[in-house]
Amino acid sequence: MFVINCPYCGERDQSEFSCGGEAHIVRPKQPTELSDDEWAEYLFMRKNIKGVQFERWNHAHGCRKWFNMVRDTSNDKIHAVYKMGEKPPVI
Amino acid sequence: MKNKYSIFSLIKNAFSQHENWKQAWGNPEPKKEYEAVIVGGGGHGLATAYYLAKKHNMKNIAVLEKGWIGGGNTGRNTTIIRSNYLWDASAGLYDHALKIWENLSQELNYNIMFSQRGVMNLAHNLQDVRDLKRRTHANRLNGIDAVWLDTKQVKEFCPIINISQDIRYPVLGGTLQRRAGTARHDAVAWGYARGADEMGVDIIQNCEVKGIKRNGDQVEGLDTTKGFIKTKKIGVVAAGHSSVIANMAGLKLPLESKPLQALVSEPVKPIIDTVVMSNAVHAYVSQSDKGELVIGAGTDAYISYTQRGSHDVIEGTLKAILELYPIFSRMKMLRQWGGIVDICPDASPIISKTNIKGLYFNCGWGTGGFKATPGSGDLFAHTIANDEPHKLNAAFNLNRFVSGDLVDEHGAAAVAH
Numbered sequence: 316m317f318v319i320n321c322p323y324c325g326e327r328d329q330s331e332f333s334c335g336g337e338a339h340i341v342r343p344k345q346p347t348e349l350s351d352d353e354w355a356e357y358l359f360m361r362k363n364i365k366g367v368q369f370e371r372w373n374h375a376h377g378c379r380k381w382f383n384m385v386r387d388t389s390n391d392k393i394h395a396v397y398k399m400g401e402k403p404p405v406i
Numbered sequence: 407m408k409n410k411y412s413i414f415s416l417i418k419n420a421f422s423q424h425e426n427w428k429q430a431w432g433n434p435e436p437k438k439e440y441e442a443v444i445v446g447g448g449g450h451g452l453a454t455a456y457y458l459a460k461k462h463n464m465k466n467i468a469v470l471e472k473g474w475i476g477g478g479n480t481g482r483n484t485t486i487i488r489s490n491y492l493w494d495a496s497a498g499l500y501d502h503a504l505k506i507w508e509n510l511s512q513e514l515n516y517n518i519m520f521s522q523r524g525v526m527n528l529a530h531n532l533q534d535v536r537d538l539k540r541r542t543h544a545n546r547l548n549g550i551d552a553v554w555l556d557t558k559q560v561k562e563f564c565p566i567i568n569i570s571q572d573i574r575y576p577v578l579g580g581t582l583q584r585r586a587g588t589a590r591h592d593a594v595a596w597g598y599a600r601g602a603d604e605m606g607v608d609i610i611q612n613c614e615v616k617g618i619k620r621n622g623d624q625v626e627g628l629d630t631t632k633g634f635i636k637t638k639k640i641g642v643v644a645a646g647h648s649s650v651i652a653n654m655a656g657l658k659l660p661l662e663s664k665p666l667q668a669l670v671s672e673p674v675k676p677i678i679d680t681v682v683m684s685n686a687v688h689a690y691v692s693q694s695d696k697g698e699l700v701i702g703a704g705t706d707a708y709i710s711y712t713q714r715g716s717h718d719v720i721e722g723t724l725k726a727i728l729e730l731y732p733i734f735s736r737m738k739m740l741r742q743w744g745g746i747v748d749i750c751p752d753a754s755p756i757i758s759k760t761n762i763k764g765l766y767f768n769c770g771w772g773t774g775g776f777k778a779t780p781g782s783g784d785l786f787a788h789t790i791a792n793d794e795p796h797k798l799n800a801a802f803n804l805n806r807f808v809s810g811d812l813v814d815e816h817g818a819a820a821v822a823h
Contacts, residue, residue, distance in 0.1 A: 316717055316718065329716065330716065330718040333707060334707055334708035334709070336662065336709070351808045351809065351810075352808055354808075355660075355807045355808040356658075358751075358807075359660035359751050359807040360658040360659065360660055360807070361649070361658065361659075361660065361661065362649070362653070362658065363649035363659070363661050363662055363663055363709060363748075364649075364653075364709075365647070365649075365650050365663075365711045368709065370708070370709070388663075388709050388710050388711050389711050389712070390712060391710055391712055
C-alpha cells in the first residue's frame with residue numbers, strides 16, 4: 316500500500332488505482348504476420364522484475380486516465396511517474 | 407529408518423527428558439558436483455528431492471534454500487487441501503496429490519496432521535450456483551467426491567454461517583468435498599526433509615542461487631553464495647521468485663509475482679470444524695488445532711516482492727467474513743503476513759521442461775500450491791528423472807502458452823484457491 320502521485324490529480328491512495336502490468340510492450344504492427352511464438356511472447360511472457368520496473372497504471376477511481384510509473388518492486392518505492400507517450404526517464 | 411518415530415521411541419526418549427532426539431536432517435556443506443540440484447527448499451522442492459531419491463534412485467542430489475526450509479510460502483499459506491477442480495487435467499493433478507496426502511504421515515513416518523474435515527465452497531448469486539453445480543458434476547465424472555448443498559444443508563454443516571437472505575451477498579448454497587481438509591504446513595516440509603536427508607539428499611540452507619551457467623543449450627551448474635556447484639540437471643521450485651531465477655538463465659516466464667496475505671486471530675475454543683471458502687466475496691476461514699481462525703485474503707493487484715500486502719485487501723476480506731459470520735465480530739486478529747505468489751495467466755501451474763537442456767521449472771502455482779505439494783513433487787521428480795513429463799503433468803507444460811492449449815481454472819478456482 317502506498318501513495319501515488321497521479322500526473323492529473325496529484326497524490327492519491329494506491330487503492331484508487333489499478334495496475335496494468337509491464338509498460339512499453341509494443342502492440343504488433345502486423346498481427347497477421349506473427350508466429351505462435353511471437354504471439355506468446357507478446358501476450359504472456361513477462362519480465363516480472365524484482366527491482367526497478369516500468370509499468371502502466373490507471374486512476375480507476377479518479378480521473379480514469381492511464382499513465383506510466385517507475386517503481387521498485389522489491390520495496391514498492393516509486394521513482395517516477397510520467398504521462399503516456401512521454402519518454403521513459405533514465406533511472 | 408535410523409530414527410523411527412513411534413510410541414516406543416517416545417517412551418524411551420521420555421526417560422531422558424527428550425534431550426537425546428537425533429537431528430531430523432543434517433547441515434552439510436555443498437559438494438562440488440551433483441547429479442541434480444533443486445532450487446528452493448519449500449514443500450514442493452523437498453518433495454521433489456524426496457521422490458527423485460525414492461522412486462528414481464537419484465541419491466547424489468542437493469536442495470538449495472536461500473533462507474531456511476519451509477520459510478517461504480510453505481510456512482505462509484492457509485493449509486487448505488482439496489481437489490475439486492473443473493477441468494480434467496487439473497482434476498487429475500490435484501486428486502493425484504490428495505491421494506498421496508491420505509497416506510503421507512505413514513509414508514514419511516512423520517505426523518503431518520492431515521485432517522479431512524471437508525471444504526465447502528459457497529455460492530452467493532445465480533451464476534455461482536450454476537458454476538458450482540457444473541463443477542460438482544465435472545468432479546464426479548472424474549471420480550472426485552463432490553456434493554451440492556442447499557442453503558439449509560450449508561447451515562447444518564456449518565451452523566455459525568449467517569444464511570439470512572437479507573445480507574448483501576446471501577448464501578444460496580454450496581459444494582462440499584468431504585475428502586478435502588487441511589494439514590500442518592511446517593510438518594510437510596520437515597517430514598519430506600527428514601525423508602530426503604535419510605536417503606542421502608544434501609539439504610543446504612542459507613545458500614542463495616546467484617547465477618545459472620550454461621554451455622550453449624545445456625546447463626552446467628549454479629553460482630551460489632556458497633560457491634559454484636556443477637550439475638547437469640536443475641529443477642527450479644522457487645515460487646514467487648521463479649522469474650528471478652529464470653532471468654539468470656536468460657529465460658522469460660508467463661508469470662507475475664504478487665503478495666498474497668493471510669491472517670490469524672487469537673486462539674479460541676473449537677467453533678468451526680471445517681473449511682469454508684467463498685470466491686465471490688473473497689473470504690475463506692478455518693480453525694487451526696491451536697484454536698486460531700486462519701483467514702485467507704486476496705492478492706494485491708500489482709507486482710511486488712515485498713512479502714507484506716496492502717491493508718485495504720484484508721479489510722475487504724474481513725468485511726465479508728463478518729457478514730457471513732457475525733459471531734466473529736469481537737475477535738481480535740493476532741498476526742498478518744504476506745507471501746509472494748507467482749501467478750500464471752490461466753491460473754494453472756507449470757511443471758515443465760524448458761528449451762534449455764537440463765533446466766526444469768515447477769512454478770506458477772499462484773495462490774493455491776500447498777494442496778498439490780506431494781503430487782507436484784512426485785510429478786516434477788518424474789519429469790526431471792526421465793526428461794519427459796508424466797501423463798498427469800503433460801498438460802502443464804510451458805509450451806501451452808504458445809499452442810494456446812491453456813488450462814483455464816480462473817472460473818473454477820477463482821481467486822480463492
